[in-house]
Amino acid sequence: MSRTDIHERVQAHAEERAAQGRQRRRRIVTRRDGVQLEVDGRWLAGFCSNDYLGLALQFEVAAALQDAAAREGAGSTASHLVCGHHTLHEQLEREVAEWLEVPRALLFGSGFAANLAVQQALLTEEEDVCVQDRLNHASLIDATRLAGCRLRRYPHVDAEGALRQLRSATGGAAMLATDGVFSMDGDIAPLRALAQVARSEQALLYVDDAHGIGVVGAQGRGSVAEAGLGVEDVPLQLVTLGKALGGYGALVAGDAELVEHLAGNARPYIYTTALPPAQAAAALAAVKLARRDDWRRERLYELVALFRTSAGRLGLELMPSNTPIQPVLCGSEAVASAMSAALEQAGFLVGAIRPPTVPEGQSRLRVTFSTLHTPQQVQALVVAIADAREQVARGA
Incomplete structure (x- = not known):
């Protein structure tokens, strides 16, 4: 009985992931300044970290x-x-x-x-x-x-x-x-x-x-x-x-x-x-x-409420969450990835979450908030997500 070649298995897995559009890649962050990240030579407003209370650089x-x-x-x-x-x-x-x-x-x-x-x-x-x-x-x-x-x-x-x-x-x-x-x-x-x-x-x-x-x-x-x-x-x-x-x-x-x-x-x-x-x-x-510092949580939840209210006005599909984790449902993996890319072009870093991390048909943008975000950044993000949705729909 012949053995399975591990390199062949790895190559087949990589080809399958590529065909499904599920490749993962690391982004190199050069510098951080609060919620701003320098990625590939560009400064982006990050809405994808778990630094909810803004303590990582405190x-x-x-x-x-x-x-x-x-x-x-x-x-x-x-x-x-x-x-x-x-x-x-x-x-x-x-x-x-x-x-x-x-x-x-x-x-x-x-x-x-x-x-x-x-x-x-x-x-x-x-x-x-x-x-x-x-x-x-x-x-x-x-x-x-x-x-x-x-x-x-x-x-x-x-x-x-x-x-x-x-x-x-x-x-x-x-x-x-x-x-x-x-x-x-x-x-x-x-x-x-x-x-x-x-x-x-x-x-x-x-x-x-x-x-x-x-x-x-x-x-x-x-x-x-x-x-x-x-x-x-x-x-x-x-x-x-x-x-x-x-x-x-x-x-x-x-x-x-x-x-x-x-x-x-x-x-x-x-x-x-x-x-x-x-x-x-x-x-x-x-x-x-x-x-x-209770003020950190108070500010954080003010930002979450602002996001949900603003997103609702523009018809974004949110999930029932009142925490700093605010998923925006996109449906297909292709739409989630395209919207994430469009947001990056607009100056925002927001991760596209796809299967197997989430169930099939529930790909999403995982928007997360920090107490360091400003209301202006939150409102600008909502507009950018709505614009990305329209841009992707026109290109479909």
Whole structure:
């Protein structure tokens, strides 16, 4: 029996992607100035980052990074359980736990690693099951597959569907996992209903709140707090440092016993180098600002409301989202890509999101907002999207 040639497989995949118009390419950003990005020699107004609170370039955050790097160097030199756990890591974990009003938090190098850690450490048997929203982030789906347990998926934001899947998956331990704010649709999971489902079926509810932390709820405490739930309802939640907090890394926060179990048993925690202390210092500064500066969220939601009102007047097809993630539906992949290109010509950088990231027939422009945007930029963007729609329609 002959083996499959990997190079031939890769080439065939590339040809298929090209035929479907689904190639992905990296854009090289030369410089940043607030929401302005220099890309390929042109300055564009960026409406595609996750820097919702404008903290990535904030002075206090950058100064904390520089000061800590000058004192502590570029890296942590080891894993947390060897000699890589620095006092700055400890301070960050305590600050986040206090912010979210939970007993413990544990720092990871990325949200992807954290989601894998939770499932690999807690769902250890083949008969265990993880029930997930169909539109959950890829890292949650991949984590279940890598953990080796059963994966069951329910229709988007359908708590009754989650209940049916849990009841049909008998035996073993059960976890119910959901995004808090969905990264491509911008809507929020029905966490109170899901908490009731998890309680009735003896399942652990785990919320990946990557796009909710810093943005949703009082003091930006996220979608779990916004739903009025505590650690008894949601024993573990993911806090990402690379979205509204403007940095890099993630934490799993919640029940002390479960977090301690992760620290001693989760392979993505044990067998990887700890986050650089300087990065933890920057994140610590960002968390303090996110807790303190309610004006950032207030301005952000004023911009979102302005966008939705202005887009409605011009007949743009939006999705039911009140978060800084505002998808503009385009339908086909070709239309989404063409509109994104037209927007770039007009001076705006907005990503075209296509399958398999979103379902077939639901390609879109993923418009995201930062507190650093101005009302004038938002209104200009809406006009540019409407113009791009007309331009693409004329060329069809």
